[in-house]
Amino acid sequence: MFDNRVSRRTFLKATVATGASVTVGTTGLLSYEQWLEASENAVVYTKNTLCNGCTNRCGMIVSVKNGRVWRAKGNPDCSNGLGTLCGRGQAMLDQPYATSGYRVTQPMKKVGDNEFEPISWEQAFSEIGAKFKDIIQKHGSETLFIGQNPKAFGTFYLTRLADALQIPTRVTHNPSCNTARNSAMPLVYGAVHSSDINNAKYIVYVGRSPADGMRPNQARSLRIARDNGAQIVILDPRYSNSCAFGSKWVNIRPGTDLAFLLAVMHVLIKDDLYDKKFVEEYTIGFAELAEEMKKYTPEWAAEITDVPADTIIEVANGLGANKPASLIEEAWKGSVGCSYENSSELGRAMACINGLLGNIGKKGGIRFSSDPEFGKVDGPSPKAPKGLRRLDEVGAGDTFPFTVASQGVTHLVVKKAIDGITKGGIVRQNNIARNFAGRDVMVKGLKSMECLVVIDIFMTETAECADYILPEPTFLERREIVENKGMRVCITDQVIDKIYPDTKPLDEIVAGIAKAAGVSEFFNFTLDQLNEARLKPLGIAYKDLLEKGYITYKQPQKEPVEGEVEKFVKTPSGLVEFFSEKCLKENYPPVVRWVPPLVSPDPSNLNEFRLIWGKYATHTHTATITLPSLAYVSKISNADWIWMSSKRAKTLGIKHGDLVIVENEQHTAKLNVKVTERLHPDCIFMPGHFGQFATRLPEELRMAANPNDFTPFMMEKFSGTMNAHETLVRVRKA
Structure with missing residues (x-):
């Protein structure tokens, strides 16, 4: 326990x-x-570092007094935070001082079901190294995996370790977030785009709410666009906080966004609202796309989406009239990331509309970023494994040929452990047991492995399934790898001394495992030597970066000037591909088309709803529930209540604040209900931050239920994502 x-x-x-x-x-x-x-x-004294409250890594300037974190403010040079910190960032200052009963303070070894004993680092490294070598000798390195929340520190060290041990399977939290989008959009223009929101005149957000999301700069851009007179359309079954900035809320039936966008393309093409010159010069497959879109009329889509045909036509006209300063925003999770059986096709449709608008590289359109070319540290580098099939079946000619290889299909890897196929792995700060659908399958799979190593700060649900738990200090107690955000390089730097001296940062943990596993030659460098090497090609002094936190790098821009479209697009043809030869080769339809959601509520069953979920700005997934200040805010604001439309609530005799029973074959929970006009009547909305079941989590931090409790194990056919919203529940008054 921390001594105050x-x-x-x-x-x-x-x-x-x-x-x-x-x-x-x-x-x-x-x-x-x-x-x-x-x-x-x-x-x-003050130190510059990066917030670890989410993947945006906003710059923060932390003040330290009497050896403890005192306060913090945003770094004005940070391209994400722009000198601000959100409430989560401020609350993260409490993380080093979290309850010791939940904080992992020394290496632990499983001695029984959810029973652990402390061991030394030397014993932990020795036993883990020996077990990994034994698994590789008996079953092959292809039976192991590496899993993480993909931030720069973990990506570098764990990828290098995977290469050193010839482990082909690397997975992340993304299949529970945005892998469908990330796998589909590159088929059209080679990458996932970003949007010039500040200068756009007509914007369509598809299931995305920057005001409830993650980046302060994106919420600010939404406000700037509104103040500049942009027309902002928000396509969402929930009236999110972003709708306060919008011009039009389209209350769409959940799971049908794809039908809406297909009909928009129908109108763009039929009424000659697309950019003909751009399409002729910079695209292929337009004829095939136009032919496919003929059947997706606004009237057809209106029946599916519960949105009037006139509204669909209005949005298409708005996009066409304002091109090229009009766009479909890139979204994140929402309906395109991992939610439906048609999420990947929705990503393709979004990209195709941007292609029709000719907005690539244009002011008020979409753009593609490039990363700096960091230097490499001296010494031998391991080579990536070749010829080994991945546990998640990702790769050309396999089950998931389009899935981003660096993101993988995490839940499939875990499920295969039940059948003895997945033998073990390393998971760092990725709470698979809580954050993926099919909770019982995830827990059983994690516990079935011969050697599961979890690297974390807290005793999470996934840590409780581990054979070994290796504790890291919090982000305020460690230095990390040099990384970049936009055109700036930045670094997480140690702000305070370690509170628990027997914790180790990831670079030391990986070096210890590598030495025990017999691959130490690939880690004969210090973190500071690595950072010096990474900065060398950029002409930035390491000491200057540590002092300032963020520095704009001087490497020549790879991004082309506005209008050089062919340099933006990264497809095999170098053109926007409405017709995908890659899809054709993998026996997948080469042109985007309608794919219905897997399930839909029965209109005759008044108690049946689709369960959808999303975020509040006060939390990042389930990670920040460990912070007492945010848990308190959630409780006093009733943030863990489910939402139900006023129309359906009246039919069921349910009033605001009532306790209801939410149930299906997977789970049953008693929850309070918020009755609102801000939700489509086909669904209930549940925030995705709560429902922790880790046994050591303090009782005051436990809240409500989690949508993953109700969702069975599933995989979208295209990308393998978990189909988070393909779940039906019954709701009745308690």
Whole structure:
């Protein structure tokens, strides 16, 4: 447990530094007045670092007083936060001081079901290395995997370790987030785009809510676009907080966004609203696309989407009239990331509309970013494995030929452990047991492995399934790898001393495992040597970056000037591909088409709903529920209540605040209900942050249920994502 007491020595040092005069008695104790004076006059120093509250990694300037984090503000040079920190970022300052009963403070080894004993680092490394070598010798390296939340620090070290051990399977949290989008859009223009929201005149958000999401700069762009007079259409079955900035909320039936966009393309093509010159010069497959779109009329889509045909025509006209400063925003999770059996096709449709608008590289259109070419550290580098089939069946000619290889199909890897196929792996800060659908399958699979190593800060649901738990210090207690955000390089730097001395940062953990596994030659460098090497081609001094936190790099831009479309597009043909030869080769339809959702509620069953879920701005997935301040905010704001439309609630005799039973074959829970006009009547909405079942989590941090409890194990056929919203539940008054 963290010791909050302040020693005589600490305050004597503080008083000497500040010139304060304090008399200490013979007992060595300070009076309250003396303590208060020394505390108030203590030296304050600041350090630049990056927030770890989500993957956006906003820059923060942290003030430290008496050896503890005191306060923080945003780094104005940060391209994501733009000098601001959201509420989550401020709450993350409490993470080092989290409840010790939930914090992992030393290496642990499983000695029974959810029973662990502390061991030394030497024992942990030795046993893990020996078990991995034994698995590789008996079953092959293809039976192991590496899993993480894909941030730069973990990506570099764990990918390097996977290459050193010839482990082909690398998975992330993305199949529970945005893998469908990330796998589909590149088929059209080679990458996932970003949007010039500030300068756009007509914007369509598809299931995305920047005001409830993750990046302060994107929420700010939404406000700037509104203030500039842009028309903002929000396609969402829920009236999210972003709708307050929008011009039009399209209350669409969940799971039917694809039908809406197909009909938009029908109108764009039929009424000659697309950019003909752009299509002729920079695209292929337009004739095939036009032929396929003929059948997707606004009237056809209206029946499916519950959106009037006139609204569909209005949106198509708005996009066409304002091109090229009009766009379909790239979204994230929403309806395109991992939610429906048609999420990947929706990603293709979004990209095709942008292609028809000719907005690539244009002001108010879409863009593609490039990363700096970081330098490499001296010494041997391991080669990536070749010729080994991945556990998740990702790759050309396999089950999931389009899925982003660096993201994988995490839940399939875990499920295969039940049948003895997946033998073990390393999971870092990726709470698979809680954050993927099919909870029972995930827990059983994780527990079935011969050697599962979890690297984390807390005793999460996934950590409780591990054979070994290796503790890291929090982000404020460690230095990480140099990374980039936009055209700036940045770094997470250590702000305070480690609170628990027996924790180790990832670079030391990986080096220890590598040595025990016999591949230490690939890790004969320090973190500082690596960072120096990465910065060398950019002409940036390491000490300057540590001092400033963010520095714009001077490497020549790879992004073309506006209008050089052919340099933006990264497809095999170098053109926007409405017709995909890659899809044809893999026996998948080469042109985007209608794919219905897997399930739909029965209109005759008044108690049946589709379960959809999303985020509040106060939390990042389930990770931030460990922060007491955010848990308190969630409780007093009733953030863990489900939403139900007023129309359906009236039919069922349910009133605002009532306790209801939500159930299906997977799970049953009693929850309070928010009755609202802000939701499509076909569905209920449940926030995705709650429902933790880790046994060591303090009771005051436990809240409500999680949508993954109700969702069975599934995989979208295209990308393998978990079909998070393909779930039906019954709701009745408790």
